[in-house]
C-alpha cells in the first residue's frame with residue numbers, strides 16, 4: 159500500500175499498470191534499479207493467475223502453489239526492494255505528451271516518464287442466450303472461486319484448452335460428474351493434462367458439440383448443445399456451467415493511442431517497446447502465443463530492463479533525443495473489439 163508519509167514525486171520515473179506476473183516482475187526489476195516504481199493494480203488484482211487453483215509449471219516451486227500464493231510472493235518480493243502498490247484502476251492514459259499522464263477511477267492523476275503496460279487478458283464469453291442472465295447463478299468463469307459451491311453437483315465445462323481441462327480436473331474435487339463439451343473431437347490441452355483427464359473417472363467428454371444456450375430459471379438447469387458434424391440438437395441437464403473458451407486482451411486504454419494487432423494485442427518489438435517511445439508492454443496484453451506465467455515473468459523483466467535503458471537515455475538526451483522511437487511499425491488499423499456487448503454479459 160502506498161505510504162501516505164512519503165509523497166510520490168511530481169513526475170514518476172515509471173508507472174506499471176497491472177498486477178499479474180508481468181507487472182510484479184517489472185516492479186521487482188525497476189525497484190532494484192532504484193527507479194522508485196509505482197504499480198497500479200487494476201480491478202482484477204493478481205490477474206488471471208490469481209484465479210488459478212494450482213500452478214505447477216512455474217520453475218522453483220516443485221510442490222506447486224496456488225495462484226494467489228504466487229501473486230503474494232511476487233508482490234512481497236517487489237515491495238521488499240521499494241515498489242509502491244496502489245489499489246486503483248486506471249481509467250485513462252495520455253500518450254501523446256511527455257511526461258505521460260495516467261488517470262484513475264479514484265480521481266488520481268499521475269505524470270510518468272515511462273509506462274509499463276501489463277493489463278493482461280480476461281475470459282472470453284460464449285455469447286449464447288442465458289449466459290448473461292445466469293452468470294453467478296450457475297454460470298462461472300472461475301472454478302477456483304466457485305467450485306466449492308458445487309459439492310455433489312453435476313457440472314459441465316466448455317472448451318478444450320489447458321484452462322478447460324485443468325479446471326475440470328479441479329472441479330472433480332467437488333462435483334459428482336464433470337462433462338467437458340468441446341467443439342472438436344481432439345483436445346487442444348497439453349498431453350499431461352489430457353492424460354489426467356482421460357484417466358479421471360468423474361470426467362466425461364461430449365465431443366464435436368457447441369453450447370447454443372444455457373437454460374434455467376434463476377439457476378442453471380441444463381445446456382442446449384448442437385453437434386457440429388450432424389447439426390443434431392439436444393439438451394444436457396446440469397447444475398453448473400464453467401466456461402473456458404480462451405481470452406481477450408484488456409486493451410480498453412489503448413484504442414487510438416497505441417498500435418494493436420488484429421486480435422487486439424498491443425504490438426511490441428523484441429525489446430517490449432510499443433510504438434510510442436517510453437511505453438513498454440509485457441504479458442498477455444502483448445503475447446498471443448505463449449501465455450504462461452513463466453513467459454509473462456520473462457517479458458516483465460525485459461520490459462523493465464528496457465525502461466531503465468530508456469530513462470538513462472532520456473536523462474542524457476531528453477525525450478526527443480532518446481533515440482528509441484525510430485522503429486517502423488506497420489500501419490495497422492486500430493482494432494475495435496465487441497467489448498461493450500461482452501462487458502454487459504459479465505455485469506449482469
Ligand code: NAP
Pocket residue numbers: 215284316317318319320321322324340341342345346368402403404405447448449450
Ligand atoms: P485456449 O488455449 O485458446 O483454448 C480455448 C479453447 O476453447 C479451445 O479448445 C477452443 O477450441 C475453445 N473455443 C474457443 N472459442 C470457442 C467457442 N466460441 N465455443 C466453443 N469452444 C471454443 O485458451 P486457454 O485454455 O484459456 O489457454 C490460454 C493459454 O494459457 C494457452 O496458451 C494455454 O496453454 C495457457 N494455459 C496454460 C496452463 C498450464 O500450463 N497449466 C493452464 C491454463 C492455461 P479449439 O481447440 O477448437 O480452437
